[in-house]
Amino acid sequence: MPSILPINLDDLLYGRNIESARVEFKASWDEKTTGPQVVRTLCAFANDFQNLNGGYVVIGVAERNGQAQLPAKGLSIEELEAAQNWLRGRCNTIDPVYFPVMSPECHEDRHLLVLWAPGSQMRPHQAPESGEKGAVRKYYIRLGADTVDAERDPALKTQLLHLTTRVPFDDQRARDVSVHELRETKVREFLHDIGSGLLEERDTRTLYRNLRIAEPVNGHDAPRNIGLLFFSQNPEIWFAGARIEVARFAGEAGSNVLDEHRFAHSPIHEQLRDCLSYLETLSARTIHKHDQAQATHQLSYPLLAVREALANAVYHRSYESNAPEPIKVHLYPDRMEIISYPGPVPGIDAAHLNSDKPAPPVPARNRRIGEFLKELKLAEGRGSGLPKIRRAMADNGSPPPQFDFDAEQRSYFRVTLPIHPGHLALQALQDAARLSQAGETPAPSSLEFAMTLPTSLLEVLQSLHYEDALSADDPRYVDTREARGSQHTLSRLTRKLGCDFKQHKFLPPASAHVLFFGHVGSGKTTELRQYARALADSGFIYGVEVDVLSRLDRNNLQYSEVLLAMAEALVERLSADGCVVPAATLQPLHDWFNRVVHECESTLNHEIKGELSAGISLGVIAKVLAKITASAKTGASYKEQWRQEVRNRFTTLAEHFNTLLRELETQLSGARGQRTRIAFVIDGTDKLRGDDTEQFFIHDAEQLLAIDAFVIYTAPLHLKYSGKLVGKLQDLVLPMIKLHERDGARCEAGWTALRELLARRIDLALFAEPALIDDLIGYCGGHPRELLRLLGLCCEVADDELIDRAVLDAAVKLLAADYRRFLSPDDYTILAQLDTTPQHDGNTEAIQQLLYKLALLEYNDGSWRRSHPVVRTLEGYHRAQQALAQP
Numbered sequence: 001m002p003s004i005l006p007i008n009l010d011d012l013l014y015g016r017n018i019e020s021a022r023v024e025f026k027a028s029w030d031e032k033t034t035g036p037q038v039v040r041t042l043c044a045f046a047n048d049f050q051n052l053n054g055g056y057v058v059i060g061v062a063e064r065n066g067q068a069q070l071p072a073k074g075l076s077i078e079e080l081e082a083a084q085n086w087l088r089g090r091c092n093t094i095d096p097v098y099f100p101v102m103s104p105e106c107h108e109d110r111h112l113l114v115l116w117a118p119g120s121q122m123r124p125h126q127a128p129e130s131g132e133k134g135a136v137r138k139y140y141i142r143l144g145a146d147t148v149d150a151e152r153d154p155a156l157k158t159q160l161l162h163l164t165t166r167v168p169f170d171d172q173r174a175r176d177v178s179v180h181e182l183r184e185t186k187v188r189e190f191l192h193d194i195g196s197g198l199l200e201e202r203d204t205r206t207l208y209r210n211l212r213i214a215e216p217v218n219g220h221d222a223p224r225n226i227g228l229l230f231f232s233q234n235p236e237i238w239f240a241g242a243r244i245e246v247a248r249f250a251g252e253a254g255s256n257v258l259d260e261h262r263f264a265h266s267p268i269h270e271q272l273r274d275c276l277s278y279l280e281t282l283s284a285r286t287i288h289k290h291d292q293a294q295a296t297h298q299l300s301y302p303l304l305a306v307r308e309a310l311a312n313a314v315y316h317r318s319y320e321s322n323a324p325e326p327i328k329v330h331l332y333p334d335r336m337e338i339i340s341y342p343g344p345v346p347g348i349d350a351a352h353l354n355s356d357k358p359a360p361p362v363p364a365r366n367r368r369i370g371e372f373l374k375e376l377k378l379a380e381g382r383g384s385g386l387p388k389i390r391r392a393m394a395d396n397g398s399p400p401p402q403f404d405f406d407a408e409q410r411s412y413f414r415v416t417l418p419i420h421p422g423h424l425a426l427q428a429l430q431d432a433a434r435l436s437q438a439g440e441t442p443a444p445s446s447l448e449f450a451m452t453l454p455t456s457l458l459e460v461l462q463s464l465h466y467e468d469a470l471s472a473d474d475p476r477y478v479d480t481r482e483a484r485g486s487q488h489t490l491s492r493l494t495r496k497l498g499c500d501f502k503q504h505k506f507l508p509p510a511s512a513h514v515l516f517f518g519h520v521g522s523g524k525t526t527e528l529r530q531y532a533r534a535l536a537d538s539g540f541i542y543g544v545e546v547d548v549l550s551r552l553d554r555n556n557l558q559y560s561e562v563l564l565a566m567a568e569a570l571v572e573r574l575s576a577d578g579c580v581v582p583a584a585t586l587q588p589l590h591d592w593f594n595r596v597v598h599e600c601e602s603t604l605n606h607e608i609k610g611e612l613s614a615g616i617s618l619g620v621i622a623k624v625l626a627k628i629t630a631s632a633k634t635g636a637s638y639k640e641q642w643r644q645e646v647r648n649r650f651t652t653l654a655e656h657f658n659t660l661l662r663e664l665e666t667q668l669s670g671a672r673g674q675r676t677r678i679a680f681v682i683d684g685t686d687k688l689r690g691d692d693t694e695q696f697f698i699h700d701a702e703q704l705l706a707i708d709a710f711v712i713y714t715a716p717l718h719l720k721y722s723g724k725l726v727g728k729l730q731d732l733v734l735p736m737i738k739l740h741e742r743d744g745a746r747c748e749a750g751w752t753a754l755r756e757l758l759a760r761r762i763d764l765a766l767f768a769e770p771a772l773i774d775d776l777i778g779y780c781g782g783h784p785r786e787l788l789r790l791l792g793l794c795c796e797v798a799d800d801e802l803i804d805r806a807v808l809d810a811a812v813k814l815l816a817a818d819y820r821r822f823l824s825p826d827d828y829t830i831l832a833q834l835d836t837t838p839q840h841d842g843n844t845e846a847i848q849q850l851l852y853k854l855a856l857l858e859y860n861d862g863s864w865r866r867s868h869p870v871v872r873t874l875e876g877y878h879r880a881q882q883a884l885a886q887p
Contacts, residue, residue, distance in 0.1 A: 003103055003105060003196070003197025003198065003200075004101060004197070004198060004201075004210050005101075005103050005105070005116055005197060006116070006191075006194075006196055006198055006211055006212075006375075007056075007194065007196060007375060008194055008195035008196055008197075009105055009114070009197070010107075010195075011195070011375070012056060012058065012114070013058070013061065013068045013072075013107065014068070014070075015066075015067060015068070017194075017374045017375050017376075017377060018374060018375075019052070020066040020067070020145060021052075021055075021066075021144050021145045022052055022054070022055035022056065022142075023056050023058065024041050024057045024145075024147075025057075025058050025061045025062060025063035025069075026038065026057065026058065026059045026060070026061070027060070027062035027063075027069075028059075028060070028073065028075070028079075029059050029060070029075060029079045029082070029083045029113075031086050031131070032131060034059070035083075035086055035087070035090060035131060036128065036130055036131035037147075038059070038087065038115070039087075039091065039094065040127050040128075040129070040147050041057055041117075041140075041142075042057065042091065042094065042098065042100050042117045042127070043094050043098070043125045043126065043127035043139075043140045044140040044141050044142045044147045044148075045057075045100075045117035045118075045119070045142065046094070046098045046117055046120040046123060047119075047120065047125055047140065047141050047142075047150075047163075048120065049141035049143075049150075049156075049159075049160060049361065049363065050361050050362070050363055050364060051168050051365070051367035052119070052142075052364065052367055052370070052371070053118050053119045053171070053368055053370075054116075054117040054118045054119045054120075055117060055142065056114060056115065057100075057114070057115040057117065058112060058113075058114050058115075059075065059083060059112065059113040059114075059115070060072055060074045060075040060110065060111065060112040060113060066145050071107075071110065072110040072112060073110070074107075075110075075111045075112065075113060076111070077111065080104055080111050083113050084102055084104070084113065087102065087115070088102075093137075094125050094127045095125060095126045095127075095137055096122045096125060098117075098120055098122075098125050100115040100116055100117040101115070101116040101117075101118075101210075102114075102115055103115075103116065118212060119168075119171065119367055121171070123163055123166075124139055124160050124161060124163060124164060125139070125140075126138055126139055126140075127140055129149070138150075138151055139160055141160060143361060159362075163363065168363075168364070168365065168366055168367045168368070169318070169319060169320050169365075169366065170225050170226045170229065170319065170367065170368045170369050171212075171225070171226060171368050172224065172225055173222050173223075173224055173225075174224060174225050174228055174238065177222065177228065177238060178222075178610065179208065179214050179220070179221045179222055179223050180627075181223060181228060181232045181233075182208065182213065182214065182223050182227050182228070182231045182232060183231055183233060183626075183630055184204055184630075186230070186232075186267060187207065187208070187211065187213070190231070190372075191211075193376060194375040198211060208223075211227075212224065212226075212368075213230075224368075225238075225239075225319065226369065229242065229267065229268050229319065229369065230267045230268065230269060230372055231267060232267065233266075233623075233626045234264075234265045234266070234622075235267060235268060235319075236264060236265070237619070239319040240324035241323065241324040241325050241326045241341075242264075242268060242326070243262060243264035243265075243271060243326045243327070244262075244263040244264075244271050244272070244275045244314075244326060244327045244328075244329065245260070245326045245327070245328050245329070246260065246261040246263070246275065246279070246328075247259075247260045247261075247328070247331065248260075248282075248331040249331065250333070251332070251333065253330070253332075259473060261275075261278060262576075263275045263278075264326075264576065265572060265575075265576060268314055269314075269372065269373060269376055269378060271314075272310060272311060272314050272373070272378055273378070275310060276306065276307055276310060279301075279306050279310070279329070280303055280306075280463070281474055281475050281476060282300075282331070282475070299396055299420065300420050301398075301417050301419065301420070302392040302393060302395070302396040302398065304388065304389075304392040305388075305389045305392035305393050305396075305398075305401065305417055306336070306417065307378075308386075308388050308392070309338045309385075309415040310327075310329070311373055311378050311379040311385070312340075312379070312385045312386075313327045313338050313339075313340035314327065314340075314373065315364075315369050315370045315373055315379055316340065316344070316364065316365055316413070317340040317341060317342075317413075318341065318342055318365060323341045323342055325341040327339070327340050328340075333419075334418065334419050335416055335418050335419055336416070336417045336419070337414055337415070337416050337417075338414070338415045338417075339412055339414045341411065341412050341413075342410055342411050342412065343405035343406065343409075343410030343411060343413045344405060344410065344413055345362055345364070345365055346410070347360050347362035348360070348362060349407070350405075350407065353386060353403035353404075354403055386403065389401050389417075393417065393418075396420060397420060398417070398418060398419070398420045398421075399418040399421075400418075401415060401417050401418070402414075402415075402416040402418075403415055403416075454762065454763070455763060456766075456801060457795040457798050457801060457802075457803070458795065460761065460762045460766070460791070460795050461795035461796060463761070464788055464791065464792045464795075466521070466784075466789060467785075469523075469525035469529065469683070470526045470529070471529060472532070472533040475760070476760040476761065477526065478753055478760065480523070480737055480753045482749040482753075483737045483747070483749040483750040483752070483754075483782075484735040484736065484737050484738070485735050485738065485860055486527075486734060486735050489527075489732065489733075489735075492732060493516075493531055493732055494535065496514055496730055496732070497509075497512055497535070497541070497677070497679065497710055499535065499540050499541070501534075501538055504538075506538075506540045506675055508540075508675070508677050508710075510708055511708045511709055511710065511711075512710050512711070512730065513704060513705055513707075513713070513729050513730065514712045514713070514730045514732055515697070515713050515715040515719075515720075515725070515729055515730070515731045515732070516528060516712055516714050516715060516732050516734065517715050517716070517719070517720045517731060517732065517733045517734065518686075518714075518717055518733060518734035518735075519736060519783060519851070519854060519857065519858070520686055520687065520716060520717075520785075520854070521783065521784065521785030521854070522734060522736055522737075522783060522784060523734065523784050523785075524686065524734050525683045525714060527734055528681050528712065528714070529545075529681075532545070532679075532681055535679065539672055539674055539676065540675070541677060541678075541679045542665075542676055542677070542678045542679070543678075543679050543680075543681065544570050544573050544678060544679070544680050544681070545569065545680075545681045546562075546565050546566050546680055546681065546682050546683065547683045547684055548562060548682060548683065548684040548685060549683075549687065550684075551565045551569075551629050552565055557685070557688060558643060558647075558695075558696070558700070559650075559703040559704055560643060560646035560653075560703075561629065562682065562685075562704075563646075563650075563653065563654065563657065563707060564625055564646070565625075565629050566680050566709075567621075567625055567657060567660075568622065568625035568629055569680075570664075570678070571618055571621050571622045571625060574618060574664070575618050575619070575622060579618075579667075581618050583615075583616040583617065585660060585664070586616050586617070586618070586660070587616060588656040588659060589621060589656050589657070589660055590612065590616045590620070590621065592649070592652060592653055592656050593608065593624055594612055596645050596646075596649065597609050597612070607627060608627060611623045611624050628642060650703060650706070654703075654706040654707055657707065658708040661678055661709055662708075664678060665677055677710055678710065679709070679711070680709060680711045680712070682711060682712065682713045682714065684714065685697075685713045685714055685715060686713075686714040686715050686716045687716075688716075693716060693719055694719075694724065697713075697719060697729070698722075698724045698725060701725070701729060704729075705728055705729070715731075716852055717733070717851050717852070717858060718848035718849065718851045718852040720733070720862075721847070721848055721851070722848065723843070733862065735859060735860060736781075736782050736858060736859050737750045737753060737782035737783070738750045738859050738860070739754075739777070739778065739781065742860070742863070742864045750782055751777060754777045754780070754782070754787055755773060755774075757787065758773065758776075758777070758787070758791065761788070766802060766803060767802070768805070769804075769805075772803060772805065772808055775808060776790055776791065776803075776808060778869060779808075779812055779869050779870055780869070781857045781866070781868050781869045781870075782857065782859070783868075786815075786854065786868070786870075789815060790811050790812070790815055793810075793811035793814050794807050794808060796811075812870055812873060813873075816870045816871070816873050816874055819853075819855055819868065819870060819871050819874065820874055820876070823855060823871070823874070823876060825876065825879075825880070827846065827850060827855065828874075828876040828877050828880035829880045829883070829884075830846055830847065830856075831850065831855065831856060831867040831871060831880070832877060832881045832883075832884050833884065834865050834866070834867065835866055835867050836884065851865075854868055855868050855871050856868070
């Protein structure tokens with residue numbers, strides 16, 4: 001029987017991601033002693049005095065000092081059944097009646113009974129003080145790890161009674177919102193991330209109810225606010241201000257804003273993750289003098305402190321309509337401020353915040369948000385956040401944090417993290433450099449600016465996300481144009497789109513479909529984002545990025561789904577920018593969807609009909625597109641039906657989309673005072689598998705070309721040499737970083753660029769000797785992702801805190817083993833021959849596959865090729881070389 005617990009059983013037993021005070025262990029079961037104790041504890045959890053969302057009782061596991069003693073003693077099958085039967089009867093004695101979720105579990109072949117007792121929506125409850133018939137009922141609450149009689153302290157009883165039927169806002173039922181606003185894919189991603197057995201539940205309604213993110217109301221289900229906050233596409237539709245805004249200032253408040261970032265249009269935990277990732281790139285810097293580097297081992301802001309402060313803001317802010325302000329992160333030269341609204345709940349005062357004085361047991365504002373964040377490992381237990389912030393700042397050698405709010409009105413809560421003193425001067429100089437680029441102030445010339453870095457190999461390993469492209473303003477970005485020989489790649493792209501930056505001319509063609517080729521992992525998306533920024537800065541282009549891997553199922557990807565994803569991304573971008581689109585402009589697209597859903601029946605179409613009936617607006621179109629693309633992502637039963645419907649009506653859909661683009665471009669041009677075109681960057685299409693690549697780019701090319709727009713697709717390099725591409729699809733290649741020229745001479749620009757790439761991710765002092773840095777670079781062949789893969793392998797195999805020769809050799813062997821698994825003797829022969837004569841030598845299918853799998857690397861837009869340096873360490877390659885050398 002699948003588990004119906006929302007939490008992973010091991011996490012529960014080992015006390016991970018849950019406070020020990022919310023778990024009570026019972027070694028065995030008997031009706032006279034254990035039974036009444038459990039009933040009183042269930043009553044206390046139901047009363048949820050501190051709004052922690054109740055807790056768990058685990059029967060069959062002994063405890064010592066609040067920790068489970070494992071392996072578990074367990075229960076017999078007879079005891080397991082007896083306990084459930086007894087509890088079903090005795091929970092009727094709780095007033096009002098309250099039943100926990102009972103989940104029989106098995107851990108290491110031992111049977112356990114886990115009782116999940118979430119906070120009740122009908123509190124307060126009373127339970128009998130003993131198991132005797134007619135025993136007096138009393139109010140029980142949890143204080144720490146103890147179940148206590150609230151009537152022993154009149155103040156506690158009064159406080160509990162004040163909670164009568166008062167349900168925290170995040171656990172309330174949402175008003176006038178359909179349960180279909182919950183995205184099942186996001187729910188299942190959450191359950192997968194926390195390792196919950198609920199993931200096995202196939203029925204959507206049962207799943208939502210068991211997770212308590214929806215509840216039955218008048219014959220249908222309605223979502224709870226917690227469900228919309230975590231599992232809807234855009235919580236801000238219902239909760240004004242449900243977003244995070246980051247602003248960097250040149251000086252004090254009111255001074256020049258250096259840059260701004262907004263984390264919105266996604267669930268609140270995704271906003272938190274994305275914002276933390278962005279702040280992580282800013283939180284660690286080191287000064288590099290012009291003659292030598294001086295690495296520090298203090299972070300400007302310790303990441304643990306930043307995480308705790310921001311998670312605290314997401315957890316404790318209000319999401320009610322009377323608190324429409326977003327969470328604000330303000331970065332000043334000397335401090336970071338994280339501000340949330342309103343202030344702390346009554347009962348918390350300044351003395352509890354800025355000292356070690358324990359906070360009183362007052363109810364939290366939200367009870368479900370904190371629970372979900374803890375299960376995702378994004379927050380700590382209640383009451384532990386502020387002490388952790390203080391410790392993290394002290395451990396980093398930083399000044400102590402400050403916590404403040406306006407005591408009278410409690411309208412805000414602010415956490416101030418002072419910057420580490422050693423980074424204060426650097427911060428000012430870096431901000432001056434940014435202003436200098438804008439022509440506002442001169443930049444200092446005696447210093448270089450770079451990131452400071454994780455101080456251990458484990459931290460380096462955890463910070464490496466080499467599958468992720470860098471944003472246009474990510475400080476880890478390194479200009480590699482000279483190293484690639486791609487100084488003219490941007491200008492070639494802009495001219496394909498009709499732009500001339502130097503003369504500020506724009507003569508756009510009707511459409512342009514460009515395939516942006518390059519090795520997988522060579523930095524295509526990162527470079528495209530730089531190009532997109534340059535195009536946007538020109539004012540000629542309104543850019544829209546579409547990541548097909550996150551929006552769609554890349555298996556058997558079809559042109560029809562890509563068009564809908566383009567429309568969805570466009571509508572999201574327009575909404576985020578506050579654009580108002582007249583209903584008449586959206587009418588044809590709205591009517592097209594109406595016709596489709598009325599001509600074929602399905603559960604999805606029924607949902608879409610409901611959305612379309614709400615009128616014509618960007619918001620309605622956004623919801624319709626989100627539902628359709630979600631079906632394509634999850635592989636729902638109606639996925640093929642929608643695919644067929646879109647294919648059958650694709651010509652009309654494309655015409656309506658083209659009309660929409662022209663009218664939007666006219667509107668944007670008028671607002672900007674110059675001609676503006678919409679351009680789509682389609683990312684992830686270079687990672688299509690096998691035949692899907694040919695199907696999408698070759699067989700479906702005419703359908704792609706039916707979209708009269710500027711569209712740039714990332715594409716795998718081997719496709720360029722297939723000889724099957726339609727001529728109307730233009731192409732552009734991002735060259736590889738060169739470490740050597742074709743004649744073998746060193747390309748110093750390549751070595752310099754990759755040293756800088758490493759220096760922005762690892763403290764180079766973690767290499768045992770400087771020569772190892774160039775040796776590591778040499779093994780990657782100029783491929784950025786391969787360099788980071790090798791760095792990650794070094795961090796994995798190192799026993800010490802340094803990368804030495806033995807560590808590098810071991811990492812190279814591990815990477816070489818990956819190539820050995822798919823290379824055949826014929827492959828080694830081809831590679832050895834190409835290394836002897838590296839200039840372009842045919843495009844056989846075998847060569848295309850070697851390019852695709854990175855065993856063969858191409859340079860200078862394809863004018864010459866060489867095998868991957870790691871492949872050249874393999875015995876199979878050496879044998880092929882020896883065979884070629886024989887007469």
